[in-house]
Amino acid sequence: MAGFRLLWQIPAALLVLIFLLVFINEFATARPSQRTKDIPYVTADSPDFDADRHVLDVYQPRRKSAQLRPVVVFIHGGNWDSGSKNLYSFVGRRLARQEVVAVIINYRLSPAVRVPGMADDCARAVRWTSEHIAEFGGDPNRIFVMGHSAGGGLAALLAVDNSVFEKNGLARNPVKGAILDDPAGLDMFDYLKKMAYPGDKQYLVPFGKDTAVWRAMSALYQVNAQSPPMLIYTGSRTYPGIAGSTQKFHERLQQLGVKHGYKVLAGKKHVGMVTQLYWKNNLIYRELREFIKVKPGSGPEKRG
Incomplete structure (x- = not known):
């Protein structure tokens, strides 16, 4: 007040x-961008179709290009029980302004589904992207996933776990890399075993009580030497659980020899880690452009 x-x-x-x-x-x-809203990525005749959650928005640069552009699929956060693509139009607009085709997705949330169902939804959205993004000027062979908080954990899982795509009809994982912004849930197996913080029992709703599920949905235990490259960011003032699991994930990537960048951003809290993406020349965008190989000088952002 x-x-x-x-x-x-x-x-x-x-x-x-x-x-x-x-x-x-x-x-x-x-x-400079064009948005196509509320595209279903699951067919309406599917038994689990959700008209509100099985949709995505595509943001593409208005300026025509002779070459297909790199694609970033952004997965929102929200504690696995809230959030919407509609809150992140600023991410889609700013990526499109930087010569990227952005796909901002919804997925079903707890308590309607648990995290394995959310991972399936995200995989189905990426599958739709691989099959249709060329219609929007995006390159299906250059698809990257990006997410904040719970969405960061899901993005990490998609990058490292090929089985989630196999069960959703893709023989090959189409994800070429991941950008993880203060990701949550990288090691829910350890987190839920300890229950170290007040209110941690709430996470038994999205993750359930089966420890095998906790492990399967934690990217830390699925990552392998063939996993794609990643950019990982966390805030120095974020939640201890996120800071600890992200550090462990970084160390595991080092052990396996997976190419990645890892930065702790001074003074940033958890929410600030995503709101900073409002600013077009934010550090994450600058490094993302190099990471996904946006053609130098191809977009307005390259003028500084």
Whole structure:
């Protein structure tokens, strides 16, 4: 409530100016991109089809290109029980502005499904992407996954666990790399065994009580020497569970010789790790462009 009282002390003209500047910035960001909304990635006749959750949005640069562009599939966070692609249009717009075809997905949430069902949904969304993204100017042979929080854990799992694609109709894992932004759930096997923090029992709803599932849904135990390269970021002020499991994941990648980058961003909390993606020249975007090999000088962002 104190925050609201402070807000009303700001002169009305200044508030109007702030909102106008935000609107102008968003318009300028959106203008070079085209969004196609609410595309189903599961057929309506599937027995588990969910019209609200089995959909995705595609953001593509308006400027035509003679070559297919790299693709980033973004998976939102939300504690495995909340969140929506609609909250992350700023990620789609900014990726498209940087000559990337972005796919922002929804997936079913707890308690409707548990994490294995969420992983299946994400794999089906990536399968749809591999089959259709060329229609939007994206390269099906250059698909990368990206996620924050719970979405980061799911993105990591897709990158390292080929079996989730095999069970969803793809003989080959199409993911060429992963960008993990303060990922949660990289080692839920250890986390749920310890139950070290108040409220940890809530995670038995999305993960269930079967320890084999905890392990199977933890990317730490699925990663192998053939896993694709990754960029991994965590905040220095994030939750201890995320900091600890991300460090363990980094060490495991080192042991296996998997190419990756790992950075702890000073002063960043968990939410700040994703809100920083609002800024077009954020460190993560800069390194992402190099990681996925965006053609130098091909987009507006390359002008600095």
